Amino acid sequence: MSMLILLVVLLIVIGGGWRGWPLLAALFGVKGVNDKAGALARITELMRTYDISPSDVTAAFHDPALIGAPPAKRSSGEIAKTLFVYLGAIFILAGISTYIGMFWNRMGSVMRIVVTLGIGYTLLIVLVSALHEKKFPKLILPLALASVIMLTGGWFVFIHEVFPRGDNWRLAALSVFGLMALHQGVLFRKYALTVLAFTALLFVYAFLQVGLDMLDVPAGFSAIILGASLFLVAGELEKSPHCSLAEFAYLVALCWLNAGLFDQVAIASAANWAALLTGLCTMSAAYGLQKAGRQTRLAGLGYLIGSAMAYTGLFDLVEKTSIELLYFAVTASMLYACVALQSRALLLTTVLAMLGYIGYFTAQHFVDSLGWPISLVLMGVAFMGVSALAMRVKRQM
Numbered sequence: 460m461s462m463l464i465l466l467v468v469l470l471i472v473i474g475g476g477w478r479g480w481p482l483l484a485a486l487f488g489v490k491g492v493n494d495k496a497g498a499l500a501r502i503t504e505l506m507r508t509y510d511i512s513p514s515d516v517t518a519a520f521h522d523p524a525l526i527g528a529p530p531a532k533r534s535s536g537e538i539a540k541t542l543f544v545y546l547g548a549i550f551i552l553a554g555i556s557t558y559i560g561m562f563w564n565r566m567g568s569v570m571r572i573v574v575t576l577g578i579g580y581t582l583l584i585v586l587v588s589a590l591h592e593k594k595f596p597k598l599i600l601p602l603a604l605a606s607v608i609m610l611t612g613g614w615f616v617f618i619h620e621v622f623p624r625g626d627n628w629r630l631a632a633l634s635v636f637g638l639m640a641l642h643q644g645v646l647f648r649k650y651a652l653t654v655l656a657f658t659a660l661l662f663v664y665a666f667l668q669v670g671l672d673m674l675d676v677p678a679g680f681s682a683i684i685l686g687a688s689l690f691l692v693a694g695e696l697e698k699s700p701h702c703s704l705a706e707f708a709y710l711v712a713l714c715w716l717n718a719g720l721f722d723q724v725a726i727a728s729a730a731n732w733a734a735l736l737t738g739l740c741t742m743s744a745a746y747g748l749q750k751a752g753r754q755t756r757l758a759g760l761g762y763l764i765g766s767a768m769a770y771t772g773l774f775d776l777v778e779k780t781s782i783e784l785l786y787f788a789v790t791a792s793m794l795y796a797c798v799a800l801q802s803r804a805l806l807l808t809t810v811l812a813m814l815g816y817i818g819y820f821t822a823q824h825f826v827d828s829l830g831w832p833i834s835l836v837l838m839g840v841a842f843m844g845v846s847a848l849a850m851r852v853k854r855q856m
Contacts, residue, residue: 541597559575572613575617576613579606579613580610580613583610586602586606589602590646590650590652603652603654604654607643607658614639615631618631618635633669633670639662647659651700653700656696656701656704677722677723679722679723683723686716686718689712693708697754706756709748713761716740717737717740720733720737730772731772731775734769734771735769737765738764739769741761741768742762742765742766744761745758745759745761746758749800759802762805762808774812774816791813793805794813
């Protein structure tokens, strides 16, 4: 129990606390810019990352048109060289994979480790050499991903061959993910590439997920803790040179966090309450991103999914009760909220919710009565009214 409390506190301080970010930033080398010295350090880091020389900066400073200049046309010889390099790499990987697949059952334990873990470390050495020499920038991404895949698989093979009777897969996964997180963290600290930041964060969170599972922390609580932590890390990534990872990190964090929230609320109460509260939480996150002027695509997606969940949960709660008409009142009021939020995604779900409820209400109360033709007319008028109102709202956006 004490270990559980310690790990939860550590997660909150390092990953989930606003004041804990400098510790994580120190680990991965992410620095904020607060003064001239910090700005110069950031500029130097970007120049090293993207192989920009001082002469390139000088030329771009004196002639800004060079920044938007179209790239020089590649010669046929350069294209052929790149093509043959890709073909060679594909044939090498195909040969290695075919060899492993054909002779895997005939190999001994040592040979299996050599053809997986050995190749992984060979690729890692080639990657480090390429990073150090800075001669083959286009090979960095495939080398980094290939080395990560081979090293991860190789360490699992190593554990299986050395401990053939072991059945604790969580301990094996914890060991491999922890070692790979250390690998990628050291590389990122040295070379500060976006792909290395991605792999480092991937293994860190995989390690934490397995660790929480080993401590018997409920899956819902684990998702909430790790999702909230990743949400804050995504905010810091957005301010770093690796901002291209921020959108994906936000997406994973929101899905993770809200999945945990849905699970815990569903266990404590019911699925309809879980859908309502999770939808409102998702919409709140989307509203925060929109107000901050960040990740507009994610904000629209959050409004779409969050409002759909909230409307579904609310309808299930009030269906066939004395306050059923409250649902229509809520959707009607949300239609006006679309103007202030300027969200077409929210407008779409709101209009569908209103029209769906009108159809449901008509079927429940008028389908078997003599007033059915009148109800059809009223329903048509209601549809036209809602459509006209929706178009008016859209024109105001």
